[in-house]
Amino acid sequence: MSLQLGTLEEMILIILLMKDETYGVEIAKEYKNQLGxxxxxxAIHVVLKRLEKKGFVNSRMGESTPERGGKGKRMYQATNKGYEVAQEIQHARTKIWSTIPKLNFSIA
Structure with a gap:
Protein backbone atom coordinates (compact mmCIF):
# COMPACT_ATOMS: atom_id res chain seq x y z
CA MET A 1 0.00 0.00 0.00
CA SER A 2 1.17 3.53 -0.69
CA LEU A 3 2.22 5.83 2.12
CA GLN A 4 1.36 8.84 -0.05
CA LEU A 5 -0.62 10.97 2.41
CA GLY A 6 -0.02 14.57 3.29
CA THR A 7 0.17 15.55 6.95
CA LEU A 8 -3.32 17.08 6.94
CA GLU A 9 -4.76 13.99 5.24
CA GLU A 10 -3.07 11.80 7.82
CA MET A 11 -4.36 13.85 10.77
CA ILE A 12 -7.94 13.84 9.50
CA LEU A 13 -7.76 10.11 8.78
CA ILE A 14 -6.54 9.48 12.33
CA ILE A 15 -9.41 11.57 13.70
CA LEU A 16 -11.80 9.47 11.64
CA LEU A 17 -10.23 6.31 13.04
CA MET A 18 -10.96 7.62 16.55
CA LYS A 19 -14.68 7.78 15.79
CA ASP A 20 -17.20 5.28 14.49
CA GLU A 21 -18.74 7.88 12.19
CA THR A 22 -18.54 11.66 12.21
CA TYR A 23 -19.00 14.82 10.14
CA GLY A 24 -17.05 17.96 9.27
CA VAL A 25 -17.87 20.15 12.30
CA GLU A 26 -16.98 17.35 14.72
CA ILE A 27 -13.73 16.72 12.84
CA ALA A 28 -12.86 20.42 13.17
CA LYS A 29 -13.55 20.30 16.94
CA GLU A 30 -11.43 17.18 17.43
CA TYR A 31 -8.62 18.66 15.31
CA LYS A 32 -8.61 21.73 17.57
CA ASN A 33 -8.72 19.56 20.73
CA GLN A 34 -5.90 17.27 19.61
CA LEU A 35 -3.59 19.69 17.80
CA GLY A 36 -4.45 23.06 19.33
CA ALA A 43 -10.22 22.52 4.06
CA ILE A 44 -11.65 19.49 5.88
CA HIS A 45 -14.08 18.75 3.06
CA VAL A 46 -11.35 18.96 0.41
CA VAL A 47 -9.27 16.45 2.37
CA LEU A 48 -12.26 14.17 2.98
CA LYS A 49 -13.01 14.07 -0.75
CA ARG A 50 -9.37 13.15 -1.49
CA LEU A 51 -9.40 10.44 1.17
CA GLU A 52 -12.66 9.07 -0.18
CA LYS A 53 -11.29 9.01 -3.72
CA LYS A 54 -8.28 7.01 -2.46
CA GLY A 55 -10.62 4.54 -0.75
CA PHE A 56 -9.55 5.43 2.80
CA VAL A 57 -12.94 6.92 3.74
CA ASN A 58 -16.60 6.21 3.00
CA SER A 59 -19.40 8.74 3.29
CA ARG A 60 -23.17 8.77 3.35
CA MET A 61 -25.88 11.36 3.79
CA GLY A 62 -27.30 11.42 7.30
CA GLU A 63 -30.90 12.03 8.23
CA SER A 64 -32.35 15.47 7.60
CA THR A 65 -33.02 17.63 10.65
CA PRO A 66 -35.17 20.72 11.22
CA GLU A 67 -32.13 22.49 12.73
CA ARG A 68 -30.38 22.19 9.36
CA GLY A 69 -33.37 23.36 7.35
CA GLY A 70 -34.28 19.82 6.35
CA LYS A 71 -30.79 18.98 5.12
CA GLY A 72 -28.77 15.99 6.25
CA LYS A 73 -25.13 15.97 7.29
CA ARG A 74 -22.60 14.06 5.23
CA MET A 75 -21.24 11.42 7.59
CA TYR A 76 -17.74 9.99 7.18
CA GLN A 77 -16.14 6.76 8.31
CA ALA A 78 -12.63 5.39 7.84
CA THR A 79 -12.35 2.16 5.84
CA ASN A 80 -10.19 -0.88 6.53
CA LYS A 81 -7.88 0.39 3.79
CA GLY A 82 -7.66 3.73 5.65
CA TYR A 83 -6.76 1.94 8.87
CA GLU A 84 -4.11 -0.11 7.09
CA VAL A 85 -2.41 2.90 5.47
CA ALA A 86 -2.44 4.83 8.77
CA GLN A 87 -0.89 1.83 10.50
CA GLU A 88 1.80 1.54 7.80
CA ILE A 89 2.65 5.22 8.18
CA GLN A 90 2.92 4.80 11.96
CA HIS A 91 5.21 1.77 11.59
CA ALA A 92 7.42 3.64 9.09
CA ARG A 93 7.68 6.64 11.43
CA THR A 94 8.55 4.46 14.40
CA LYS A 95 11.24 2.70 12.38
CA ILE A 96 12.77 6.00 11.20
CA TRP A 97 12.63 7.58 14.68
CA SER A 98 14.40 4.56 16.14
CA THR A 99 17.45 5.36 13.99
CA ILE A 100 17.98 8.86 15.38
CA PRO A 101 20.98 8.90 17.75
CA LYS A 102 19.77 10.16 21.14
CA LEU A 103 23.22 11.53 22.04
CA ASN A 104 23.22 14.19 19.33
CA PHE A 105 20.26 16.11 20.70
CA SER A 106 19.45 17.53 24.07
CA ILE A 107 16.20 19.27 24.81
CA ALA A 108 16.46 22.16 27.22
Missing part, protein backbone atom coordinates in the same frame (compact mmCIF):
# COMPACT_ATOMS: atom_id res chain seq x y z
CA UNK A 37 -5.02 24.58 15.89
CA UNK A 38 -8.14 25.61 14.02
CA UNK A 39 -8.98 24.27 10.59
CA UNK A 40 -11.64 25.52 8.20
CA UNK A 41 -14.55 23.35 7.13
CA UNK A 42 -13.75 23.83 3.42
Missing amino acids: QSISLP
Whole structure:
Protein backbone atom coordinates (compact mmCIF):
# COMPACT_ATOMS: atom_id res chain seq x y z
CA MET A 1 0.00 0.00 0.00
CA SER A 2 1.17 3.53 -0.69
CA LEU A 3 2.22 5.83 2.12
CA GLN A 4 1.36 8.84 -0.05
CA LEU A 5 -0.62 10.97 2.41
CA GLY A 6 -0.02 14.57 3.29
CA THR A 7 0.17 15.55 6.95
CA LEU A 8 -3.32 17.08 6.94
CA GLU A 9 -4.76 13.99 5.24
CA GLU A 10 -3.07 11.80 7.82
CA MET A 11 -4.36 13.85 10.77
CA ILE A 12 -7.94 13.84 9.50
CA LEU A 13 -7.76 10.11 8.78
CA ILE A 14 -6.54 9.48 12.33
CA ILE A 15 -9.41 11.57 13.70
CA LEU A 16 -11.80 9.47 11.64
CA LEU A 17 -10.23 6.31 13.04
CA MET A 18 -10.96 7.62 16.55
CA LYS A 19 -14.68 7.78 15.79
CA ASP A 20 -17.20 5.28 14.49
CA GLU A 21 -18.74 7.88 12.19
CA THR A 22 -18.54 11.66 12.21
CA TYR A 23 -19.00 14.82 10.14
CA GLY A 24 -17.05 17.96 9.27
CA VAL A 25 -17.87 20.15 12.30
CA GLU A 26 -16.98 17.35 14.72
CA ILE A 27 -13.73 16.72 12.84
CA ALA A 28 -12.86 20.42 13.17
CA LYS A 29 -13.55 20.30 16.94
CA GLU A 30 -11.43 17.18 17.43
CA TYR A 31 -8.62 18.66 15.31
CA LYS A 32 -8.61 21.73 17.57
CA ASN A 33 -8.72 19.56 20.73
CA GLN A 34 -5.90 17.27 19.61
CA LEU A 35 -3.59 19.69 17.80
CA GLY A 36 -4.45 23.06 19.33
CA GLN A 37 -5.02 24.58 15.89
CA SER A 38 -8.14 25.61 14.02
CA ILE A 39 -8.98 24.27 10.59
CA SER A 40 -11.64 25.52 8.20
CA LEU A 41 -14.55 23.35 7.13
CA PRO A 42 -13.75 23.83 3.42
CA ALA A 43 -10.22 22.52 4.06
CA ILE A 44 -11.65 19.49 5.88
CA HIS A 45 -14.08 18.75 3.06
CA VAL A 46 -11.35 18.96 0.41
CA VAL A 47 -9.27 16.45 2.37
CA LEU A 48 -12.26 14.17 2.98
CA LYS A 49 -13.01 14.07 -0.75
CA ARG A 50 -9.37 13.15 -1.49
CA LEU A 51 -9.40 10.44 1.17
CA GLU A 52 -12.66 9.07 -0.18
CA LYS A 53 -11.29 9.01 -3.72
CA LYS A 54 -8.28 7.01 -2.46
CA GLY A 55 -10.62 4.54 -0.75
CA PHE A 56 -9.55 5.43 2.80
CA VAL A 57 -12.94 6.92 3.74
CA ASN A 58 -16.60 6.21 3.00
CA SER A 59 -19.40 8.74 3.29
CA ARG A 60 -23.17 8.77 3.35
CA MET A 61 -25.88 11.36 3.79
CA GLY A 62 -27.30 11.42 7.30
CA GLU A 63 -30.90 12.03 8.23
CA SER A 64 -32.35 15.47 7.60
CA THR A 65 -33.02 17.63 10.65
CA PRO A 66 -35.17 20.72 11.22
CA GLU A 67 -32.13 22.49 12.73
CA ARG A 68 -30.38 22.19 9.36
CA GLY A 69 -33.37 23.36 7.35
CA GLY A 70 -34.28 19.82 6.35
CA LYS A 71 -30.79 18.98 5.12
CA GLY A 72 -28.77 15.99 6.25
CA LYS A 73 -25.13 15.97 7.29
CA ARG A 74 -22.60 14.06 5.23
CA MET A 75 -21.24 11.42 7.59
CA TYR A 76 -17.74 9.99 7.18
CA GLN A 77 -16.14 6.76 8.31
CA ALA A 78 -12.63 5.39 7.84
CA THR A 79 -12.35 2.16 5.84
CA ASN A 80 -10.19 -0.88 6.53
CA LYS A 81 -7.88 0.39 3.79
CA GLY A 82 -7.66 3.73 5.65
CA TYR A 83 -6.76 1.94 8.87
CA GLU A 84 -4.11 -0.11 7.09
CA VAL A 85 -2.41 2.90 5.47
CA ALA A 86 -2.44 4.83 8.77
CA GLN A 87 -0.89 1.83 10.50
CA GLU A 88 1.80 1.54 7.80
CA ILE A 89 2.65 5.22 8.18
CA GLN A 90 2.92 4.80 11.96
CA HIS A 91 5.21 1.77 11.59
CA ALA A 92 7.42 3.64 9.09
CA ARG A 93 7.68 6.64 11.43
CA THR A 94 8.55 4.46 14.40
CA LYS A 95 11.24 2.70 12.38
CA ILE A 96 12.77 6.00 11.20
CA TRP A 97 12.63 7.58 14.68
CA SER A 98 14.40 4.56 16.14
CA THR A 99 17.45 5.36 13.99
CA ILE A 100 17.98 8.86 15.38
CA PRO A 101 20.98 8.90 17.75
CA LYS A 102 19.77 10.16 21.14
CA LEU A 103 23.22 11.53 22.04
CA ASN A 104 23.22 14.19 19.33
CA PHE A 105 20.26 16.11 20.70
CA SER A 106 19.45 17.53 24.07
CA ILE A 107 16.20 19.27 24.81
CA ALA A 108 16.46 22.16 27.22
